[in-house]
Amino acid sequence: MDRVWISPPFEAACNALGLRSVRDFARHFSCQWPGAGAEVLHRTGFLPMPDGAVLPVHYKQYEYPDGSWRFVCRRSKARREVTSYEHMEHAGVACAVPVAWGEQRDALHRLRRAFILTVLIPGAVPLPEFLRGLPPADRQRAEVRRQLADLARKAHAAGFSHCDLFVRNVLVSRPTPSKPVVWWIDSPRGHVWHFGVLRRRGAIRDLASLDKGAASLCSRTERLRFLLDYAGADRLDGRLRRMARAIEAYKTRRWPAKAVASRRT
Numbered sequence: 001m002d003r004v005w006i007s008p009p010f011e012a013a014c015n016a017l018g019l020r021s022v023r024d025f026a027r028h029f030s031c032q033w034p035g036a037g038a039e040v041l042h043r044t045g046f047l048p049m050p051d052g053a054v055l056p057v058h059y060k061q062y063e064y065p066d067g068s069w070r071f072v073c074r075r076s077k078a079r080r081e082v083t084s085y086e087h088m089e090h091a092g093v094a095c096a097v098p099v100a101w102g103e104q105r106d107a108l109h110r111l112r113r114a115f116i117l118t119v120l121i122p123g124a125v126p127l128p129e130f131l132r133g134l135p136p137a138d139r140q141r142a143e144v145r146r147q148l149a150d151l152a153r154k155a156h157a158a159g160f161s162h163c164d165l166f167v168r169n170v171l172v173s174r175p176t177p178s179k180p181v182v183w184w185i186d187s188p189r190g191h192v193w194h195f196g197v198l199r200r201r202g203a204i205r206d207l208a209s210l211d212k213g214a215a216s217l218c219s220r221t222e223r224l225r226f227l228l229d230y231a232g233a234d235r236l237d238g239r240l241r242r243m244a245r246a247i248e249a250y251k252t253r254r255w256p257a258k259a260v261a262s263r264r265t
Helices: 008-016 022-028 077-091 127-132 139-157 196-214 220-231 238-254 256-264
Strands: 002-006 040-048 054-068 098-105 111-119 170-176 179-184
Touching: 002 008, 002 022, 008 040, 008 098, 022 054, 022 098, 022 111, 054 077, 077 098, 077 111, 077 139, 127 139, 127 170, 139 179, 139 196, 139 220, 196 220, 196 238, 220 238
Parallel strands: none
Antiparallel strands: 002 098, 040 054, 054 111, 098 111, 170 179
């Protein structure tokens, strides 16, 4: 039993390639299940558009060879990720553009396979790779820090939490040599919170996840400036001190060894 959704701007291109079922997409991207232990598969490819343009795309496929009872009454990670991108776009967060998603279930409604196809962000690299190539005083580091803080503030103001906001899930592209652009990707656990306490917990989780990786990539001063940018403040007041303590407390609970290391950085 298949369910496939294709974003309207890409329907003609997918139909021209005969991409109508989950199996069609798997075959097109040469993404058949290779054996036990490979639950998530990634491919990059191209989607010829009706106007003659060739669109670079990223294909991610989840495999459950024995059927997954976990998703009998739940949406697949692929479908949830598309929903997260919709929330990000609504909040003004630069993110990957979904092309299609699909789910394949057996007669018991167990999930067997799911996929998500997104537009590949041209020239984008993971945040760690971008930062390691720049000296500490480079202006682009400050620009990326400000953009990342702005995206987090917008998302959290809308009640959205990425819930996997590690540095590996932040990309940076350079449309022009001196102007980097920050993107969020890979958010199958993203969630919109409707109550104040839960919103705050979701925000702290995101900020702590970012700081976990930032501890080895950025100076303590850069991390403090990120927090100031996020709060729109020019000094560390009582509210920000409480937020910083909440971030450290979350890290201590979630990653005890990492939290100790980050405090020494």
